[in-house]
Amino acid sequence: MPSRLRWMRLRPQELALIAITAVWGCTFLVVHWAMEYSGPWFFVGxxxxxxxxxxxxxxxxxxxxxxxxxxxxxxTIGLMIHLGYGLQTVGLQTIDSSTSAFITAMYVPLVPLLQWAVFRKRPHTMAFVGAGLAFVGLLLIAGPDALTLTLGQGEVATLLSTLPIAGEIILISVFAGKVDLGRITIIQLLVAGLLSLLTMPVVGEGVPAFSWVWVVAAIGLGAASCLIQLTMNWAQKSVSPTRATVIYAGEPVWAGVVGRIAGERLPATALIGGALVVLGILASELRIVRKRDAARTDPDAANADPSQ
Structure with missing residues:
Protein backbone atom coordinates (compact mmCIF):
# COMPACT_ATOMS: atom_id res chain seq x y z
CA MET A 1 0.00 0.00 0.00
CA PRO A 2 1.34 3.47 -0.86
CA SER A 3 2.91 5.27 2.05
CA ARG A 4 4.37 8.66 2.76
CA LEU A 5 6.75 10.23 5.24
CA ARG A 6 5.32 12.31 8.05
CA TRP A 7 7.44 14.78 10.02
CA MET A 8 7.23 14.53 13.79
CA ARG A 9 8.14 17.82 15.40
CA LEU A 10 10.54 17.83 18.31
CA ARG A 11 8.72 17.95 21.63
CA PRO A 12 9.98 19.73 24.77
CA GLN A 13 11.21 16.41 26.18
CA GLU A 14 13.32 15.75 23.08
CA LEU A 15 14.70 19.28 23.08
CA ALA A 16 15.64 18.76 26.73
CA LEU A 17 17.52 15.57 25.82
CA ILE A 18 19.38 17.44 23.08
CA ALA A 19 20.35 20.10 25.63
CA ILE A 20 21.69 17.62 28.20
CA THR A 21 23.52 15.75 25.43
CA ALA A 22 25.36 19.01 24.75
CA VAL A 23 26.23 19.26 28.46
CA TRP A 24 27.31 15.61 28.37
CA GLY A 25 29.64 16.26 25.46
CA CYS A 26 31.17 19.26 27.17
CA THR A 27 32.29 17.10 30.12
CA PHE A 28 34.78 15.08 28.02
CA LEU A 29 37.75 17.43 28.41
CA VAL A 30 37.06 17.85 32.13
CA VAL A 31 37.19 14.08 32.69
CA HIS A 32 40.34 13.86 30.60
CA TRP A 33 42.08 16.46 32.77
CA ALA A 34 40.84 14.90 36.03
CA MET A 35 42.27 11.48 35.13
CA GLU A 36 45.77 12.96 35.39
CA TYR A 37 45.19 13.51 39.13
CA SER A 38 42.77 10.78 40.17
CA GLY A 39 41.96 7.11 39.66
CA PRO A 40 38.81 6.30 37.65
CA TRP A 41 36.69 4.64 40.34
CA PHE A 42 37.46 7.26 42.99
CA PHE A 43 36.60 10.09 40.61
CA VAL A 44 33.39 8.45 39.39
CA GLY A 45 32.42 7.73 43.01
CA THR A 76 19.13 -1.02 39.45
CA ILE A 77 19.70 2.08 37.33
CA GLY A 78 22.48 3.18 39.69
CA LEU A 79 24.25 -0.13 39.11
CA MET A 80 24.14 0.47 35.35
CA ILE A 81 25.49 4.02 35.79
CA HIS A 82 28.28 2.72 38.03
CA LEU A 83 29.38 0.08 35.52
CA GLY A 84 28.92 2.24 32.41
CA TYR A 85 30.73 5.36 33.59
CA GLY A 86 33.31 3.42 35.59
CA LEU A 87 34.37 1.03 32.83
CA GLN A 88 34.42 3.79 30.24
CA THR A 89 36.67 5.90 32.48
CA VAL A 90 38.96 2.91 33.09
CA GLY A 91 39.28 2.46 29.35
CA LEU A 92 40.22 6.07 28.76
CA GLN A 93 43.33 5.59 30.85
CA THR A 94 44.97 3.39 28.23
CA ILE A 95 43.28 4.12 24.87
CA ASP A 96 42.84 7.34 22.92
CA SER A 97 39.55 9.17 22.61
CA SER A 98 38.88 8.14 18.99
CA THR A 99 39.07 4.44 19.83
CA SER A 100 36.93 4.98 22.92
CA ALA A 101 34.31 6.86 20.87
CA PHE A 102 34.18 4.06 18.30
CA ILE A 103 33.71 1.30 20.88
CA THR A 104 31.21 3.27 22.97
CA ALA A 105 29.19 3.90 19.80
CA MET A 106 28.24 0.22 19.87
CA TYR A 107 25.38 1.06 22.23
CA VAL A 108 23.63 3.10 19.50
CA PRO A 109 22.50 0.12 17.38
CA LEU A 110 22.25 -2.05 20.51
CA VAL A 111 19.47 -0.08 22.21
CA PRO A 112 16.79 -0.59 19.48
CA LEU A 113 17.40 -4.34 19.67
CA LEU A 114 17.20 -4.33 23.47
CA GLN A 115 14.06 -2.19 23.31
CA TRP A 116 12.53 -4.76 20.99
CA ALA A 117 13.47 -7.57 23.38
CA VAL A 118 12.35 -5.79 26.59
CA PHE A 119 9.15 -4.09 25.42
CA ARG A 120 8.19 -6.72 22.81
CA LYS A 121 7.47 -3.85 20.45
CA ARG A 122 9.40 -3.35 17.26
CA PRO A 123 10.72 0.23 16.91
CA HIS A 124 9.49 2.02 13.79
CA THR A 125 11.59 1.73 10.65
CA MET A 126 12.92 5.29 10.71
CA ALA A 127 14.21 4.75 14.25
CA PHE A 128 16.50 2.02 12.90
CA VAL A 129 17.48 4.28 10.00
CA GLY A 130 18.30 7.10 12.41
CA ALA A 131 20.32 4.80 14.67
CA GLY A 132 22.21 3.48 11.65
CA LEU A 133 23.06 6.96 10.37
CA ALA A 134 24.17 8.01 13.85
CA PHE A 135 26.36 4.92 14.17
CA VAL A 136 28.06 5.53 10.81
CA GLY A 137 28.56 9.15 11.83
CA LEU A 138 30.22 8.06 15.06
CA LEU A 139 32.57 5.80 13.10
CA LEU A 140 33.63 8.76 10.96
CA ILE A 141 34.10 10.92 14.05
CA ALA A 142 36.26 8.20 15.62
CA GLY A 143 38.52 8.13 12.55
CA PRO A 144 40.31 5.27 10.74
CA ASP A 145 42.66 4.52 13.64
CA ALA A 146 39.71 3.43 15.75
CA LEU A 147 39.04 0.53 13.38
CA THR A 148 42.37 -1.13 14.19
CA LEU A 149 41.42 -2.60 17.54
CA THR A 150 43.88 -4.76 19.46
CA LEU A 151 41.46 -5.59 22.30
CA GLY A 152 43.77 -4.68 25.11
CA GLN A 153 42.60 -3.95 28.65
CA GLY A 154 41.29 -0.48 27.76
CA GLU A 155 39.41 -1.69 24.69
CA VAL A 156 37.80 -4.56 26.59
CA ALA A 157 36.75 -2.28 29.47
CA THR A 158 35.20 0.23 27.07
CA LEU A 159 33.47 -2.50 25.09
CA LEU A 160 31.95 -3.88 28.29
CA SER A 161 30.75 -0.39 29.23
CA THR A 162 28.39 -0.28 26.24
CA LEU A 163 26.14 -2.95 27.77
CA PRO A 164 25.33 -1.08 31.01
CA ILE A 165 25.05 2.20 29.07
CA ALA A 166 22.39 0.62 26.86
CA GLY A 167 20.85 -1.04 29.92
CA GLU A 168 20.57 2.30 31.72
CA ILE A 169 18.63 3.85 28.84
CA ILE A 170 16.27 0.86 28.66
CA LEU A 171 15.72 0.69 32.44
CA ILE A 172 14.95 4.41 32.70
CA SER A 173 12.13 3.89 30.19
CA VAL A 174 10.96 0.75 32.01
CA PHE A 175 10.59 2.56 35.34
CA ALA A 176 9.53 5.96 33.97
CA GLY A 177 6.08 6.91 35.24
CA LYS A 178 6.07 4.07 37.81
CA VAL A 179 8.21 5.69 40.50
CA ASP A 180 8.73 9.16 41.88
CA LEU A 181 11.10 11.26 39.76
CA GLY A 182 12.92 12.87 42.68
CA ARG A 183 13.37 9.69 44.70
CA ILE A 184 14.70 7.58 41.84
CA THR A 185 17.14 10.32 40.85
CA ILE A 186 18.55 10.55 44.38
CA ILE A 187 18.86 6.78 44.79
CA GLN A 188 20.44 6.02 41.42
CA LEU A 189 23.08 8.73 41.84
CA LEU A 190 23.99 7.77 45.42
CA VAL A 191 24.10 4.06 44.53
CA ALA A 192 26.35 4.75 41.54
CA GLY A 193 28.72 6.79 43.72
CA LEU A 194 28.85 4.31 46.62
CA LEU A 195 29.38 1.31 44.35
CA SER A 196 32.25 3.09 42.59
CA LEU A 197 34.00 3.82 45.89
CA LEU A 198 33.45 0.22 47.02
CA THR A 199 35.07 -0.95 43.80
CA MET A 200 38.35 0.80 44.70
CA PRO A 201 39.71 -1.84 47.15
CA VAL A 202 38.56 -4.63 44.83
CA VAL A 203 40.71 -3.33 41.94
CA GLY A 204 43.50 -2.07 44.19
CA GLU A 205 42.92 1.64 43.60
CA GLY A 206 43.94 4.04 46.37
CA VAL A 207 42.73 7.48 47.33
CA PRO A 208 44.59 10.08 45.24
CA ALA A 209 46.56 12.98 46.66
CA PHE A 210 44.52 16.12 47.15
CA SER A 211 44.27 18.29 44.08
CA TRP A 212 41.95 21.16 43.28
CA VAL A 213 41.73 19.75 39.75
CA TRP A 214 39.81 16.62 40.69
CA VAL A 215 37.91 18.40 43.47
CA VAL A 216 36.56 21.15 41.19
CA ALA A 217 36.02 18.66 38.36
CA ALA A 218 34.08 16.27 40.61
CA ILE A 219 31.84 19.04 41.98
CA GLY A 220 31.21 20.52 38.53
CA LEU A 221 30.55 17.16 36.89
CA GLY A 222 28.45 16.14 39.89
CA ALA A 223 26.13 19.07 39.25
CA ALA A 224 26.10 18.21 35.54
CA SER A 225 25.34 14.54 36.29
CA CYS A 226 22.44 15.55 38.53
CA LEU A 227 20.99 17.65 35.71
CA ILE A 228 21.60 14.92 33.11
CA GLN A 229 20.02 12.06 35.09
CA LEU A 230 17.07 14.17 36.23
CA THR A 231 16.34 15.20 32.65
CA MET A 232 16.69 11.63 31.36
CA ASN A 233 14.29 10.32 34.03
CA TRP A 234 11.74 13.01 33.16
CA ALA A 235 12.03 13.01 29.38
CA GLN A 236 12.09 9.25 28.85
CA LYS A 237 8.61 8.98 30.31
CA SER A 238 7.43 9.87 26.81
CA VAL A 239 10.52 9.47 24.60
CA SER A 240 11.29 5.92 23.47
CA PRO A 241 14.68 4.38 24.27
CA THR A 242 15.56 4.18 20.56
CA ARG A 243 14.78 7.83 19.83
CA ALA A 244 16.56 8.91 23.02
CA THR A 245 19.62 6.91 21.97
CA VAL A 246 19.78 8.59 18.57
CA ILE A 247 19.71 11.95 20.37
CA TYR A 248 22.41 10.81 22.80
CA ALA A 249 24.54 9.84 19.80
CA GLY A 250 25.15 13.56 19.33
CA GLU A 251 27.42 13.55 22.40
CA PRO A 252 30.66 13.03 20.42
CA VAL A 253 29.60 15.85 18.10
CA TRP A 254 29.34 18.25 21.02
CA ALA A 255 32.61 16.88 22.41
CA GLY A 256 34.22 17.59 19.05
CA VAL A 257 32.92 21.15 19.06
CA VAL A 258 34.36 21.72 22.54
CA GLY A 259 37.63 20.16 21.45
CA ARG A 260 37.75 22.46 18.43
CA ILE A 261 37.25 25.48 20.68
CA ALA A 262 40.04 24.17 22.90
CA GLY A 263 42.38 24.13 19.92
CA GLU A 264 41.93 20.64 18.47
CA ARG A 265 41.53 20.52 14.67
CA LEU A 266 38.77 18.24 13.41
CA PRO A 267 39.40 16.30 10.18
CA ALA A 268 36.88 16.52 7.34
CA THR A 269 35.63 12.99 8.02
CA ALA A 270 34.76 13.98 11.59
CA LEU A 271 32.71 16.93 10.32
CA ILE A 272 30.88 14.62 7.91
CA GLY A 273 30.32 12.20 10.78
CA GLY A 274 28.82 14.98 12.89
CA ALA A 275 26.48 15.87 10.05
CA LEU A 276 25.37 12.21 9.81
CA VAL A 277 24.61 12.11 13.53
CA VAL A 278 22.43 15.21 13.17
CA LEU A 279 20.81 13.66 10.09
CA GLY A 280 20.15 10.53 12.11
CA ILE A 281 18.33 12.57 14.76
CA LEU A 282 16.21 14.20 12.06
CA ALA A 283 15.53 10.85 10.35
CA SER A 284 14.34 9.32 13.61
CA GLU A 285 11.68 12.05 13.75
CA LEU A 286 10.11 10.84 10.50
CA ARG A 287 7.38 8.25 10.20
CA ILE A 288 6.44 6.10 7.22
CA VAL A 289 2.65 6.42 7.29
CA ARG A 290 0.34 4.32 5.14
CA LYS A 291 -2.38 6.32 3.41
CA ARG A 292 -5.11 4.31 5.13
CA ASP A 293 -3.61 5.13 8.54
CA ALA A 294 -3.14 8.75 7.57
CA ALA A 295 -6.81 9.02 6.57
CA ARG A 296 -7.85 8.11 10.12
CA THR A 297 -6.08 11.12 11.58
CA ASP A 298 -6.11 13.52 8.63
CA PRO A 299 -9.56 14.42 7.24
CA ASP A 300 -7.97 15.97 4.15
CA ALA A 301 -6.14 12.71 3.45
CA ALA A 302 -9.41 10.79 3.55
CA ASN A 303 -10.84 12.97 0.77
CA ALA A 304 -7.65 13.02 -1.30
CA ASP A 305 -7.59 11.62 -4.83
CA PRO A 306 -6.18 8.05 -4.54
CA SER A 307 -4.45 8.46 -7.87
CA GLN A 308 -2.21 11.22 -6.50
Missing part, protein backbone atom coordinates in the same frame (compact mmCIF):
# COMPACT_ATOMS: atom_id res chain seq x y z
CA UNK A 46 32.95 11.31 44.21
CA UNK A 47 31.27 12.70 41.11
CA UNK A 48 28.05 10.76 41.65
CA UNK A 49 28.00 11.19 45.41
CA UNK A 50 28.12 14.95 44.83
CA UNK A 51 25.33 14.58 42.26
CA UNK A 52 23.28 12.50 44.70
CA UNK A 53 23.71 15.02 47.53
CA UNK A 54 22.66 17.88 45.24
CA UNK A 55 19.55 15.97 44.16
CA UNK A 56 18.79 15.09 47.81
CA UNK A 57 18.74 18.79 48.68
CA UNK A 58 16.51 19.58 45.70
CA UNK A 59 14.04 16.74 46.38
CA UNK A 60 14.32 16.52 50.17
CA UNK A 61 10.55 16.91 50.59
CA UNK A 62 9.76 13.64 48.78
CA UNK A 63 12.12 11.41 50.77
CA UNK A 64 9.60 10.79 53.57
CA UNK A 65 7.33 8.80 51.28
CA UNK A 66 10.07 6.62 49.82
CA UNK A 67 8.94 3.12 48.80
CA UNK A 68 10.76 -0.16 48.16
CA UNK A 69 9.83 0.17 44.49
CA UNK A 70 11.70 3.50 44.36
CA UNK A 71 14.72 1.93 46.03
CA UNK A 72 14.73 -1.09 43.74
CA UNK A 73 14.36 0.93 40.55
CA UNK A 74 16.93 3.53 41.60
CA UNK A 75 19.45 0.91 42.73
Missing amino acids: IRFLVAGLISAVIFRNVLRGIRWSDIGAGA
Whole structure:
Protein backbone atom coordinates (compact mmCIF):
# COMPACT_ATOMS: atom_id res chain seq x y z
CA MET A 1 0.00 0.00 0.00
CA PRO A 2 1.34 3.47 -0.86
CA SER A 3 2.91 5.27 2.05
CA ARG A 4 4.37 8.66 2.76
CA LEU A 5 6.75 10.23 5.24
CA ARG A 6 5.32 12.31 8.05
CA TRP A 7 7.44 14.78 10.02
CA MET A 8 7.23 14.53 13.79
CA ARG A 9 8.14 17.82 15.40
CA LEU A 10 10.54 17.83 18.31
CA ARG A 11 8.72 17.95 21.63
CA PRO A 12 9.98 19.73 24.77
CA GLN A 13 11.21 16.41 26.18
CA GLU A 14 13.32 15.75 23.08
CA LEU A 15 14.70 19.28 23.08
CA ALA A 16 15.64 18.76 26.73
CA LEU A 17 17.52 15.57 25.82
CA ILE A 18 19.38 17.44 23.08
CA ALA A 19 20.35 20.10 25.63
CA ILE A 20 21.69 17.62 28.20
CA THR A 21 23.52 15.75 25.43
CA ALA A 22 25.36 19.01 24.75
CA VAL A 23 26.23 19.26 28.46
CA TRP A 24 27.31 15.61 28.37
CA GLY A 25 29.64 16.26 25.46
CA CYS A 26 31.17 19.26 27.17
CA THR A 27 32.29 17.10 30.12
CA PHE A 28 34.78 15.08 28.02
CA LEU A 29 37.75 17.43 28.41
CA VAL A 30 37.06 17.85 32.13
CA VAL A 31 37.19 14.08 32.69
CA HIS A 32 40.34 13.86 30.60
CA TRP A 33 42.08 16.46 32.77
CA ALA A 34 40.84 14.90 36.03
CA MET A 35 42.27 11.48 35.13
CA GLU A 36 45.77 12.96 35.39
CA TYR A 37 45.19 13.51 39.13
CA SER A 38 42.77 10.78 40.17
CA GLY A 39 41.96 7.11 39.66
CA PRO A 40 38.81 6.30 37.65
CA TRP A 41 36.69 4.64 40.34
CA PHE A 42 37.46 7.26 42.99
CA PHE A 43 36.60 10.09 40.61
CA VAL A 44 33.39 8.45 39.39
CA GLY A 45 32.42 7.73 43.01
CA ILE A 46 32.95 11.31 44.21
CA ARG A 47 31.27 12.70 41.11
CA PHE A 48 28.05 10.76 41.65
CA LEU A 49 28.00 11.19 45.41
CA VAL A 50 28.12 14.95 44.83
CA ALA A 51 25.33 14.58 42.26
CA GLY A 52 23.28 12.50 44.70
CA LEU A 53 23.71 15.02 47.53
CA ILE A 54 22.66 17.88 45.24
CA SER A 55 19.55 15.97 44.16
CA ALA A 56 18.79 15.09 47.81
CA VAL A 57 18.74 18.79 48.68
CA ILE A 58 16.51 19.58 45.70
CA PHE A 59 14.04 16.74 46.38
CA ARG A 60 14.32 16.52 50.17
CA ASN A 61 10.55 16.91 50.59
CA VAL A 62 9.76 13.64 48.78
CA LEU A 63 12.12 11.41 50.77
CA ARG A 64 9.60 10.79 53.57
CA GLY A 65 7.33 8.80 51.28
CA ILE A 66 10.07 6.62 49.82
CA ARG A 67 8.94 3.12 48.80
CA TRP A 68 10.76 -0.16 48.16
CA SER A 69 9.83 0.17 44.49
CA ASP A 70 11.70 3.50 44.36
CA ILE A 71 14.72 1.93 46.03
CA GLY A 72 14.73 -1.09 43.74
CA ALA A 73 14.36 0.93 40.55
CA GLY A 74 16.93 3.53 41.60
CA ALA A 75 19.45 0.91 42.73
CA THR A 76 19.13 -1.02 39.45
CA ILE A 77 19.70 2.08 37.33
CA GLY A 78 22.48 3.18 39.69
CA LEU A 79 24.25 -0.13 39.11
CA MET A 80 24.14 0.47 35.35
CA ILE A 81 25.49 4.02 35.79
CA HIS A 82 28.28 2.72 38.03
CA LEU A 83 29.38 0.08 35.52
CA GLY A 84 28.92 2.24 32.41
CA TYR A 85 30.73 5.36 33.59
CA GLY A 86 33.31 3.42 35.59
CA LEU A 87 34.37 1.03 32.83
CA GLN A 88 34.42 3.79 30.24
CA THR A 89 36.67 5.90 32.48
CA VAL A 90 38.96 2.91 33.09
CA GLY A 91 39.28 2.46 29.35
CA LEU A 92 40.22 6.07 28.76
CA GLN A 93 43.33 5.59 30.85
CA THR A 94 44.97 3.39 28.23
CA ILE A 95 43.28 4.12 24.87
CA ASP A 96 42.84 7.34 22.92
CA SER A 97 39.55 9.17 22.61
CA SER A 98 38.88 8.14 18.99
CA THR A 99 39.07 4.44 19.83
CA SER A 100 36.93 4.98 22.92
CA ALA A 101 34.31 6.86 20.87
CA PHE A 102 34.18 4.06 18.30
CA ILE A 103 33.71 1.30 20.88
CA THR A 104 31.21 3.27 22.97
CA ALA A 105 29.19 3.90 19.80
CA MET A 106 28.24 0.22 19.87
CA TYR A 107 25.38 1.06 22.23
CA VAL A 108 23.63 3.10 19.50
CA PRO A 109 22.50 0.12 17.38
CA LEU A 110 22.25 -2.05 20.51
CA VAL A 111 19.47 -0.08 22.21
CA PRO A 112 16.79 -0.59 19.48
CA LEU A 113 17.40 -4.34 19.67
CA LEU A 114 17.20 -4.33 23.47
CA GLN A 115 14.06 -2.19 23.31
CA TRP A 116 12.53 -4.76 20.99
CA ALA A 117 13.47 -7.57 23.38
CA VAL A 118 12.35 -5.79 26.59
CA PHE A 119 9.15 -4.09 25.42
CA ARG A 120 8.19 -6.72 22.81
CA LYS A 121 7.47 -3.85 20.45
CA ARG A 122 9.40 -3.35 17.26
CA PRO A 123 10.72 0.23 16.91
CA HIS A 124 9.49 2.02 13.79
CA THR A 125 11.59 1.73 10.65
CA MET A 126 12.92 5.29 10.71
CA ALA A 127 14.21 4.75 14.25
CA PHE A 128 16.50 2.02 12.90
CA VAL A 129 17.48 4.28 10.00
CA GLY A 130 18.30 7.10 12.41
CA ALA A 131 20.32 4.80 14.67
CA GLY A 132 22.21 3.48 11.65
CA LEU A 133 23.06 6.96 10.37
CA ALA A 134 24.17 8.01 13.85
CA PHE A 135 26.36 4.92 14.17
CA VAL A 136 28.06 5.53 10.81
CA GLY A 137 28.56 9.15 11.83
CA LEU A 138 30.22 8.06 15.06
CA LEU A 139 32.57 5.80 13.10
CA LEU A 140 33.63 8.76 10.96
CA ILE A 141 34.10 10.92 14.05
CA ALA A 142 36.26 8.20 15.62
CA GLY A 143 38.52 8.13 12.55
CA PRO A 144 40.31 5.27 10.74
CA ASP A 145 42.66 4.52 13.64
CA ALA A 146 39.71 3.43 15.75
CA LEU A 147 39.04 0.53 13.38
CA THR A 148 42.37 -1.13 14.19
CA LEU A 149 41.42 -2.60 17.54
CA THR A 150 43.88 -4.76 19.46
CA LEU A 151 41.46 -5.59 22.30
CA GLY A 152 43.77 -4.68 25.11
CA GLN A 153 42.60 -3.95 28.65
CA GLY A 154 41.29 -0.48 27.76
CA GLU A 155 39.41 -1.69 24.69
CA VAL A 156 37.80 -4.56 26.59
CA ALA A 157 36.75 -2.28 29.47
CA THR A 158 35.20 0.23 27.07
CA LEU A 159 33.47 -2.50 25.09
CA LEU A 160 31.95 -3.88 28.29
CA SER A 161 30.75 -0.39 29.23
CA THR A 162 28.39 -0.28 26.24
CA LEU A 163 26.14 -2.95 27.77
CA PRO A 164 25.33 -1.08 31.01
CA ILE A 165 25.05 2.20 29.07
CA ALA A 166 22.39 0.62 26.86
CA GLY A 167 20.85 -1.04 29.92
CA GLU A 168 20.57 2.30 31.72
CA ILE A 169 18.63 3.85 28.84
CA ILE A 170 16.27 0.86 28.66
CA LEU A 171 15.72 0.69 32.44
CA ILE A 172 14.95 4.41 32.70
CA SER A 173 12.13 3.89 30.19
CA VAL A 174 10.96 0.75 32.01
CA PHE A 175 10.59 2.56 35.34
CA ALA A 176 9.53 5.96 33.97
CA GLY A 177 6.08 6.91 35.24
CA LYS A 178 6.07 4.07 37.81
CA VAL A 179 8.21 5.69 40.50
CA ASP A 180 8.73 9.16 41.88
CA LEU A 181 11.10 11.26 39.76
CA GLY A 182 12.92 12.87 42.68
CA ARG A 183 13.37 9.69 44.70
CA ILE A 184 14.70 7.58 41.84
CA THR A 185 17.14 10.32 40.85
CA ILE A 186 18.55 10.55 44.38
CA ILE A 187 18.86 6.78 44.79
CA GLN A 188 20.44 6.02 41.42
CA LEU A 189 23.08 8.73 41.84
CA LEU A 190 23.99 7.77 45.42
CA VAL A 191 24.10 4.06 44.53
CA ALA A 192 26.35 4.75 41.54
CA GLY A 193 28.72 6.79 43.72
CA LEU A 194 28.85 4.31 46.62
CA LEU A 195 29.38 1.31 44.35
CA SER A 196 32.25 3.09 42.59
CA LEU A 197 34.00 3.82 45.89
CA LEU A 198 33.45 0.22 47.02
CA THR A 199 35.07 -0.95 43.80
CA MET A 200 38.35 0.80 44.70
CA PRO A 201 39.71 -1.84 47.15
CA VAL A 202 38.56 -4.63 44.83
CA VAL A 203 40.71 -3.33 41.94
CA GLY A 204 43.50 -2.07 44.19
CA GLU A 205 42.92 1.64 43.60
CA GLY A 206 43.94 4.04 46.37
CA VAL A 207 42.73 7.48 47.33
CA PRO A 208 44.59 10.08 45.24
CA ALA A 209 46.56 12.98 46.66
CA PHE A 210 44.52 16.12 47.15
CA SER A 211 44.27 18.29 44.08
CA TRP A 212 41.95 21.16 43.28
CA VAL A 213 41.73 19.75 39.75
CA TRP A 214 39.81 16.62 40.69
CA VAL A 215 37.91 18.40 43.47
CA VAL A 216 36.56 21.15 41.19
CA ALA A 217 36.02 18.66 38.36
CA ALA A 218 34.08 16.27 40.61
CA ILE A 219 31.84 19.04 41.98
CA GLY A 220 31.21 20.52 38.53
CA LEU A 221 30.55 17.16 36.89
CA GLY A 222 28.45 16.14 39.89
CA ALA A 223 26.13 19.07 39.25
CA ALA A 224 26.10 18.21 35.54
CA SER A 225 25.34 14.54 36.29
CA CYS A 226 22.44 15.55 38.53
CA LEU A 227 20.99 17.65 35.71
CA ILE A 228 21.60 14.92 33.11
CA GLN A 229 20.02 12.06 35.09
CA LEU A 230 17.07 14.17 36.23
CA THR A 231 16.34 15.20 32.65
CA MET A 232 16.69 11.63 31.36
CA ASN A 233 14.29 10.32 34.03
CA TRP A 234 11.74 13.01 33.16
CA ALA A 235 12.03 13.01 29.38
CA GLN A 236 12.09 9.25 28.85
CA LYS A 237 8.61 8.98 30.31
CA SER A 238 7.43 9.87 26.81
CA VAL A 239 10.52 9.47 24.60
CA SER A 240 11.29 5.92 23.47
CA PRO A 241 14.68 4.38 24.27
CA THR A 242 15.56 4.18 20.56
CA ARG A 243 14.78 7.83 19.83
CA ALA A 244 16.56 8.91 23.02
CA THR A 245 19.62 6.91 21.97
CA VAL A 246 19.78 8.59 18.57
CA ILE A 247 19.71 11.95 20.37
CA TYR A 248 22.41 10.81 22.80
CA ALA A 249 24.54 9.84 19.80
CA GLY A 250 25.15 13.56 19.33
CA GLU A 251 27.42 13.55 22.40
CA PRO A 252 30.66 13.03 20.42
CA VAL A 253 29.60 15.85 18.10
CA TRP A 254 29.34 18.25 21.02
CA ALA A 255 32.61 16.88 22.41
CA GLY A 256 34.22 17.59 19.05
CA VAL A 257 32.92 21.15 19.06
CA VAL A 258 34.36 21.72 22.54
CA GLY A 259 37.63 20.16 21.45
CA ARG A 260 37.75 22.46 18.43
CA ILE A 261 37.25 25.48 20.68
CA ALA A 262 40.04 24.17 22.90
CA GLY A 263 42.38 24.13 19.92
CA GLU A 264 41.93 20.64 18.47
CA ARG A 265 41.53 20.52 14.67
CA LEU A 266 38.77 18.24 13.41
CA PRO A 267 39.40 16.30 10.18
CA ALA A 268 36.88 16.52 7.34
CA THR A 269 35.63 12.99 8.02
CA ALA A 270 34.76 13.98 11.59
CA LEU A 271 32.71 16.93 10.32
CA ILE A 272 30.88 14.62 7.91
CA GLY A 273 30.32 12.20 10.78
CA GLY A 274 28.82 14.98 12.89
CA ALA A 275 26.48 15.87 10.05
CA LEU A 276 25.37 12.21 9.81
CA VAL A 277 24.61 12.11 13.53
CA VAL A 278 22.43 15.21 13.17
CA LEU A 279 20.81 13.66 10.09
CA GLY A 280 20.15 10.53 12.11
CA ILE A 281 18.33 12.57 14.76
CA LEU A 282 16.21 14.20 12.06
CA ALA A 283 15.53 10.85 10.35
CA SER A 284 14.34 9.32 13.61
CA GLU A 285 11.68 12.05 13.75
CA LEU A 286 10.11 10.84 10.50
CA ARG A 287 7.38 8.25 10.20
CA ILE A 288 6.44 6.10 7.22
CA VAL A 289 2.65 6.42 7.29
CA ARG A 290 0.34 4.32 5.14
CA LYS A 291 -2.38 6.32 3.41
CA ARG A 292 -5.11 4.31 5.13
CA ASP A 293 -3.61 5.13 8.54
CA ALA A 294 -3.14 8.75 7.57
CA ALA A 295 -6.81 9.02 6.57
CA ARG A 296 -7.85 8.11 10.12
CA THR A 297 -6.08 11.12 11.58
CA ASP A 298 -6.11 13.52 8.63
CA PRO A 299 -9.56 14.42 7.24
CA ASP A 300 -7.97 15.97 4.15
CA ALA A 301 -6.14 12.71 3.45
CA ALA A 302 -9.41 10.79 3.55
CA ASN A 303 -10.84 12.97 0.77
CA ALA A 304 -7.65 13.02 -1.30
CA ASP A 305 -7.59 11.62 -4.83
CA PRO A 306 -6.18 8.05 -4.54
CA SER A 307 -4.45 8.46 -7.87
CA GLN A 308 -2.21 11.22 -6.50
